[in-house]
Every structure is written in C-alpha cells, then in structure tokens.
Amino acid sequence: MIRLTLLKLLQAVPVILIVSVLAFLLMSLLPGDPAVLIAGDQATPEAIEQVRRNLGLDRPFLEQLGIWFLHLLQGQFGSSLMLNQTVLSAMAERLPVTLSLAGLSIAITLPIGIFAGSVAAYYRQSWVDSLVMGVALLGVSIPGFWIAILSVIVFSVILGWLPSSGYVPIDQGAIEWLRSMILPAIMLSLFQIGFLARMTRSAMLDVLSQDFIRTARSKGLSEWVTVGKHAFRNALILVITTMGILVSTAIGGSVVIEQVFALPGIGRLVVQGILARDYPLVQGVMLIYGFAFVAINLAVDLLYTVADPRVRYD
Amino acid sequence: MTEIALATGPAGGAVLAPRRRFIALRRLAAHRSFQIGLCLVLLLAVAAIFAPVITGIDPSAMKVRLRFKPPSEAFPFGTDSFGRDVLTRVLYGARVSLWIGLVVAVMSGVCGAVIGVLAAQFRRLDAPLMRLMDALMSFPAILLALGITAALGPRMESVIIALTVAYVPAGARIVRASALVVRELDYVQAARIAGASDLRIMFRHILPNSVSPLLVQMTFVFAYSILAEAALSFLGVGVQPPTASWGNIIAEGRDYATEAWWVMLFPGLGISLAALGLNLLGDGLRDVLDPRLKSG
Numbered sequence: 277m278i279r280l281t282l283l284k285l286l287q288a289v290p291v292i293l294i295v296s297v298l299a300f301l302l303m304s305l306l307p308g309d310p311a312v313l314i315a316g317d318q319a320t321p322e323a324i325e326q327v328r329r330n331l332g333l334d335r336p337f338l339e340q341l342g343i344w345f346l347h348l349l350q351g352q353f354g355s356s357l358m359l360n361q362t363v364l365s366a367m368a369e370r371l372p373v374t375l376s377l378a379g380l381s382i383a384i385t386l387p388i389g390i391f392a393g394s395v396a397a398y399y400r401q402s403w404v405d406s407l408v409m410g411v412a413l414l415g416v417s418i419p420g421f422w423i424a425i426l427s428v429i430v431f432s433v434i435l436g437w438l439p440s441s442g443y444v445p446i447d448q449g450a451i452e453w454l455r456s457m458i459l460p461a462i463m464l465s466l467f468q469i470g471f472l473a474r475m476t477r478s479a480m481l482d483v484l485s486q487d488f489i490r491t492a493r494s495k496g497l498s499e500w501v502t503v504g505k506h507a508f509r510n511a512l513i514l515v516i517t518t519m520g521i522l523v524s525t526a527i528g529g530s531v532v533i534e535q536v537f538a539l540p541g542i543g544r545l546v547v548q549g550i551l552a553r554d555y556p557l558v559q560g561v562m563l564i565y566g567f568a569f570v571a572i573n574l575a576v577d578l579l580y581t582v583a584d585p586r587v588r589y590d
Numbered sequence: 591m592t593e594i595a596l597a598t599g600p601a602g603g604a605v606l607a608p609r610r611r612f613i614a615l616r617r618l619a620a621h622r623s624f625q626i627g628l629c630l631v632l633l634l635a636v637a638a639i640f641a642p643v644i645t646g647i648d649p650s651a652m653k654v655r656l657r658f659k660p661p662s663e664a665f666p667f668g669t670d671s672f673g674r675d676v677l678t679r680v681l682y683g684a685r686v687s688l689w690i691g692l693v694v695a696v697m698s699g700v701c702g703a704v705i706g707v708l709a710a711q712f713r714r715l716d717a718p719l720m721r722l723m724d725a726l727m728s729f730p731a732i733l734l735a736l737g738i739t740a741a742l743g744p745r746m747e748s749v750i751i752a753l754t755v756a757y758v759p760a761g762a763r764i765v766r767a768s769a770l771v772v773r774e775l776d777y778v779q780a781a782r783i784a785g786a787s788d789l790r791i792m793f794r795h796i797l798p799n800s801v802s803p804l805l806v807q808m809t810f811v812f813a814y815s816i817l818a819e820a821a822l823s824f825l826g827v828g829v830q831p832p833t834a835s836w837g838n839i840i841a842e843g844r845d846y847a848t849e850a851w852w853v854m855l856f857p858g859l860g861i862s863l864a865a866l867g868l869n870l871l872g873d874g875l876r877d878v879l880d881p882r883l884k885s886g
Contacts, residue, residue, distance in 0.1 A: 287721070287724075290717075290718075290721045291721050291724045291725045291728065294721055294722055294724075295728050295729075298725055302737055302738070302741050303741070305738070413866065413873075414866070416813075416865070417813065417862050417865035417866040417869055418858075418861075418862045418865070419820050419821065419840075419861045419862065419865075420821075421820075421824050421840075422820070422840055422854070422858035422861065422862075423858075425840070425844055426858075428847075429848055429851065433848050524730045524731075525731075527730045528731060528732035529732070531730075531732060531733060531736065531825070532732070532821045532825065546733070546736065547736075550736065550825075550827055551826060558737055558740055562729060562733065562734075565729060565730065565733060566725070569727075569728040570724075570728050573724075573727075573728065
C-alpha cells in the first residue's frame with residue numbers, strides 16, 4: 277500500500293511538469309506578438325516594449341520556460357492584467373462561489389445518480405429500467421446552458437419562485453444562499469446525474485451477474501442484504517473511479533452555468549479574462565485547475581485501491 | 591442470406607472475419623436504440639446537407655420589418671431580432687455543428703488510435719505518451735478547449751483543434767488498453783516470429799483488432815463535441831456570427847429569450863436531438879461490438 281502510494285505520487289510528478297509546460301505553451305500559441313495583443317491596438321511602441329519586458333517575452337524561449345518554472349516554484353502564478361491583482365488572489369475571492377456550485381451539484385448528483393442506476397439495473401429490461409435510462413439519456417444529451425436559460429424563464433420570470441441571477445454568500449443567510457444556488461446547481465447536475473446513473477447501472481449489472489450474488493441468494497439472504505449490501509458495495513468501487521470525471525465535468529460545466537446565472541465564480545473570471553484578452557489570467561487559472569485535478573485524480577486512484585484490495589498496479 | 595453463402599466459401603477460416611462482421615451488422619440492425627439513433631442522426635444529417643433545398647432562404651437575409659415574428663406558416667420557427675428566418679438558420683447551423691462534431695470525432699479517433707498503438711507497441715514511448723495524456727486529461731475538457739480556442743482565436747478551425755486535443759487522451763487510453771491485450775495474442779506473436787515489421791504488426795494486426803471500443807468512443811465524442819461546440823459558441827469564443835451554429839443562435843437569442851423564446855428554443859432542440867441520436871447509436875454499437883465494455 278505504501279509502495280503503491282509512492283509509485284502513484286512519483287507518476288504524478290511528470291504529469292505536473294507537463295501540465296506546467298502545457299499552460300506555458302498556451303501563451304505561445306497566440307498568433308502574432310503576444311505583447312502587442314496584450315498591450316492593445318492603441319498602445320504606443322514604448323508601452324508594447326514595456327509589456328514585453330514585464331512578461332519576459334524579449335528573452336529566448338528556453339529562458340522564458342526556466343523563469344516560468346522558477347516563478348512556479350516560488351508560488352507565483354502570474355498576475356491579471358485587467359484586475360491588477362495576482363491570479364491566486366483573484367481565484368481565492370471567487371472560489372467560494374464555484375465551490376458552492378460544484379459542491380452542491382455533486383451533493384445532488386451522487387444520491388440520485390447512484391439510486392437511479394441501481395434501480396434500473398435491478399429491474400433491468402422492465403419499464404422501470406427503460407424509463408430511468410431514458411431520462412438519464414436525456415440528461416447527457418440536453419445542453420446544460422440551454423435548459424438552464426429555459427429554467428430561468430420558467431422558475432424566475434414566469435413563476436417568480438427563485439432569483440434569476442446573482443450570488444448570496446452563505447454568511448448572509450443559508451436560506452438566501454440556497455435560493456441563489458439551487459437552480460444553477462440542479463441545472464449543472466442534470467448531465468452528471470445522467471452520466472452517473474448510466475455508469476452505476478452497468479457496474480451493478482456486472483456485479484449482479486456474478487457468482488457470489490447467486491451464492492448469497494441461495495444461502496437465503498434477503499434481497500435487501502444481497503443487493504443492498506453485497507452488490508451495492510462492489511458496484512460502489514466502480515463508481516469511485518467516476519468521481520474524478522464527475523468533479524471535472526462539474527468544474528467544466530460551472531464555467532457555462534456561472535455565465536448563465538451571472539454568478540461571480542472562477543468560470544466567469546476565465547470567460548471575462550478571455551474576452552478582455554487577459555492571457556496571464558487565463559493561463560494562471562488553467563494551471564491551478566490543472567494542478568488541482570492532478571491531485572484529485574491521484575486521490576481517486578488511491579481511494580480506489582483502498583476500497584478494492586484486489587487492485588494492484590504493476 | 592447472401593452473407594451466409596459468402597461465409598461458406600472454400601477458404602473457410604479466411605472468411606471468418608467478414609462473416610462475424612455480418613453477424614454484428616445484423617445484430618446492430620435489430621438493436622432498438624441503434625435503430626432510433628440511426629434514424630435521428632440520418633434525419634438531421636439529411637436536413638443539414640439539403641438545407642439550401644429545404645428552405646430556399648438566405649440564412650443571413652435580414653428583413654427588419656419582420657423582426658420577432660412568432661412561429662407561423664410562413665416562418666415555422668419564427669424570426670429573430672434581425673428578421674432572419676430561424677428555421678433556415680437552424681438548418682444552416684446544423685451544417686456547422688454536425689460538421690464540427692464529425693471532424694472532431696474522426697480526428698481525435700485517428701490521433702488516439704495512433705498514440706494508443708504506439709504506446710502499446712513501443713514500451714519506451716509508453717510512459718512519456720501516457721503522462722502527456724494524463725496531463726491533458728487533468729484539465730476539464732471544456733476548460734482546455736476554452737483556453738486553446740482563446741489562444742487560437744474564435745474561429746471554427748480553432749474549435750475543431752481545441753476539441754480534438756481535449757478528446758484525444760480518452761481515445762488513446764482506450765486503444766492502448768485493448769492493444770496491450772491484442773499484442774500478446776498468439777496470431778500477433780506468430781506474425782512477429784514470421785518476421786513482420788513493427789509497422790505491419792501495428793497497423794495490420796493490432797489496430798484493426800483494437801478499434802471496436804474506439805468506434806464506440808468516437809460516437810460519444812461526436813455527441814460531446816456538439817454539446818461542447820454549442821457551449822463554446824455560447825460563451826463567445828466559438829463560431830462567430832453571422833455564420834450560424836446552434837450554439838451562437840442560442841447565444842443571440844438569449845438576450846430576448848422571454849419575449850422571443852422561439853429563437854433559442856429550436857437550436858437547443860437540434861442539439862438535444864443530435865446528441866440523443868448519437869448517444870443511442872453509441873449505446874447500440876457498444877452493446878453489439880463489445881458486450882463487456884461498459885462505459886457511461
């Protein structure tokens with residue numbers, strides 16, 4: 277177990293390095309001169325020169341890469357041009373919004389997705405299965421931002437039940453916070469519920485067809501113990517592997533959902549950064565998200581080995 | 591019944607593969623969700639290809655006099671803020687959105703296949719290639735695509751490149767996994783002993799026998815790409831107006847969604863139907879081609 281953890285950690289090191297280089301390369305993808313792009317069309321040659329020097333763009337490529345790594349080691353992830361603050365502090369300010377959204381959406385997704393998938397597997401080939409899987413299929417097919425706009429029209433404009441946009445911090449009242457987040461979170465979880473239900477169903481079907489389930493039944497265990505305990509536990513192991521994907525799609529989806537509901541989160545920050553050509557900001561956010569997901573995937577991998585002692589990596 | 595006549599040819603073993611393929615085709619044809627998915631996808635593809643024949647209206651023809659007309663006999667899907675026919679724009683948008691999805695599915699599939707087979711065949715390439723794939727997979731797909739399109743500029747080509755990069759790693763992993771199994775099979779070992787070159791083993795023996803799961807994956811990538819293109823265009827970094835794509839019609843229609851709901855309703859239905867059709871198609875392919883393969 278300790279060896280395995282070390283091995284996984286060791287494998288993560290090159291991934292972190294590559295993620296850093298990829299984020300660095302993003303800047304050099306820019307067609308033309310990044311300094312001109314960042315300084316803007318109206319900038320004087322001196323201003324452009326200033327930007328070039330500030331960003332170190334006047335140095336050779338490898339030296340730039342070296343400086344980039346040096347800064348990363350010092351914990352410097354760059355500064356936003358439009359906000360006059362570091363990327364880290366800009367992200368930290370907006371993190372509660374994105375975390376609320378993604379966290380709430382995953383809290384909605386897990387019980388519903390797992391329950392729906394299990395029920396569909398247990399009643400496979402019946403109308404229950406068809407109904408549940410049909411709805412799950414809709415979940416992974418309907419574009420989230422589109423259904424989100426429609427939901428605003430229905431629940432905020434027509435019915436007036438919920439605010440149509442904006443974020444209320446949780447310390448200003450949990451109820452108000454929930455009212456501002458519930459619709460965005462549900463809209464964000466539609467795809468994920470569908471995805472998780474489909475995954476859970478195949479995992480459960482796999483487990484239910486195995487010998488130890490037949491043994492459990494034939495030795496007279498109740499259906500509840502057989503399915504609820506034996507089968508479900510084994511299927512859960514497979515479901516753990518999808519946690520990384522779920523968190524990843526929640527964060528990716530939050531970019532679009534924050535835009536629809538005008539929530540001041542990190543996703544909205546990225547989009548604003550892109551439209552304002554604030555490339556250091558975009559680069560910094562990508563990098564930090566990249567690091568975060570290396571860590572999340574590592575955690576999922578390790579959790580998986582803990583949950584399933586049969587797993588051994590070579 | 592011609593398949594069976596073909597399959598019982600004198601060369602016995604040599605025609606076994608085509609015969610199995612025919613069986614797979616027949617099972618596909620009988621698969622309910624494959625049937626529905628195929629119908630949906632073909633319907634949308636035909637509508638996209640024959641868009642000019644179906645409407646006969648220029649998708650960017652503006653008639654300010656006819657702004658915000660609700661759906662009627664003359665304009666089945668209504669008109670938008672410039673008085674353009676929404677049906678026409680949705681049909682032309684289908685061309686752009688479906689094309690992007692198709693190209694991304696094929697390109698990411700081909701790149702994934704090459705990378706996956708290389709990683710499986712040359713063990714020294716395995717670790718570097720797979721760590722690169724891990725790194726790409728560390729970014730949420732839509733965020734990676736967003737970053738790349740932002741850097742390359744908001745154009746259709748950028749969207750295609752960005753989504754291809756985002757979806758290559760999954761394909762590469764799938765092909766690598768099945769190629770690692772296939773390369774240990776007896777017939778590949780036999781080919782190796784018989785002196786076949788690495789290249790021949792890779793592309794003649796390993797790849798054809800590793801593609802089934804990739805084909806399933808490509809169908810799902812087709813669906814994901816249509817959803818992702820719409821999201822990127824909605825955020826303003828995808829296909830730019832006046833060229834219609836399903837995503838940017840929704841983005842344009844969003845500002846007056848309460849007064850003229852039809853502008854954004856129909857392109858969204860288009861996306862949903864396309865993704866639904868492709869997901870059904872993918873489910874059918876998965877059930878038939880590889881019953882053991884279970885992915886969401």
